Amino acid sequence: MDTTEEQPGGIERRMVHRLLTLWRDARGEGPMPTLAAVLAQDLADILPDMYVIALPPGGGEPTFERLGPAIAEEIAADLVGEPLSAVPEGCLLKQALECVGEVVDRKVPMTRGGEFTNTRGQTILFRGIIAPLGDDAGSMRYLLGAANCKVVDAAA
Amino acid sequence: MTRTVSYEIYTQRSEGWFIDSVHDDKNHALFEARKLLESPRQTAIKVVEEKYDDETDKTISTTIFNEERGVVRDRPKNYRPEQKPDLFPRDAVERTKKDDTDFVGYLVKMVLVIGGICLALIGAGMLYMNFVGG
Numbered sequence: 001m002d003t004t005e006e007q008p009g010g011i012e013r014r015m016v017h018r019l020l021t022l023w024r025d026a027r028g029e030g031p032m033p034t035l036a037a038v039l040a041q042d043l044a045d046i047l048p049d050m051y052v053i054a055l056p057p058g059g060g061e062p063t064f065e066r067l068g069p070a071i072a073e074e075i076a077a078d079l080v081g082e083p084l085s086a087v088p089e090g091c092l093l094k095q096a097l098e099c100v101g102e103v104v105d106r107k108v109p110m111t112r113g114g115e116f117t118n119t120r121g122q123t124i125l126f127r128g129i130i131a132p133l134g135d136d137a138g139s140m141r142y143l144l145g146a147a148n149c150k151v152v153d154a155a156a
Numbered sequence: 157m158t159r160t161v162s163y164e165i166y167t168q169r170s171e172g173w174f175i176d177s178v179h180d181d182k183n184h185a186l187f188e189a190r191k192l193l194e195s196p197r198q199t200a201i202k203v204v205e206e207k208y209d210d211e212t213d214k215t216i217s218t219t220i221f222n223e224e225r226g227v228v229r230d231r232p233k234n235y236r237p238e239q240k241p242d243l244f245p246r247d248a249v250e251r252t253k254k255d256d257t258d259f260v261g262y263l264v265k266m267v268l269v270i271g272g273i274c275l276a277l278i279g280a281g282m283l284y285m286n287f288v289g290g
């Protein structure tokens with residue numbers, strides 16, 4: 001049996017697949033979709049785990065444009081308008097943002113996952129995706145991200 | 157020694173292969189590739205495994221998936237799918253239309269020429285009858 005025919009395992013992989021599919025649908029024939037085109041899609045189940053990063057037109061450090069409630073709740077702070085460096089260590093968002101530079105360089109969606117230890121000493125499995133968003137002229141203006149995780153059961 | 161592995165999905169367009177997305181998980185990349193191949197917009201998909209060795213500073217690329225819609229193959233990484241034969245090439249269609257037009261023109265000319273000759277013969281016959289009769 002070819003397991004790759006099945007839905008990717010775990011809620012975190014399903015979310016990544018769904019966001020990537022929505023991103024592709026919104027993109028059409030262009031290199032990347034606009035933020036408006038993505039937000040026009042049915043994102044209801046992804047919104048809590050989603051975030052949007054604004055890329056300053058003249059360079060400089062990107063800042064958070066939107067943060068889903070699940071992401072914001074984990075870091076217990078409202079980082080909208082704040083730079084990426086404001087994200088605290090030991091949280092899901094910090095791990096998820098590790099491929100931001102590569103997405104900006106390559107201008108293609110990237111998915112990554114892994115394991116980390118959070119501030120409470122729990123081992124966390126996570127998976128995330130970051131995809132580029134453009135403006136009407138095709139220049140990259142935002143990054144769309146989503147990430148979720150689960151605590152690894154110590155008894156498992 | 158650290159080895160970084162990533163899986164790049166490429167889609168084929170008329171201009172060549174274009175990168176679609178990059179994944180750190182092989183099964184997820186293969187899943188996405190198969191899903192993409194189901195899309196009516198895609199004709200061919202491949203997944204390239206990129207292994208970077210920081211000790212040697214070299215990247216080894218291996219194509220681990222390469223499929224066209226309805227065709228399963230195992231091909232080398234630098235393979236470029238051959239052009240499919242166009243069953244209805246535009247120039248052939250235009251040529252056929254041109255041939256049709258030429259043929260109609262030829263028929264018209266032939267009718268006019270034969271008609272002309274017949275008329276001339278009839279005229280000549282009538283003159284001859286006048287001479288003989290007169």
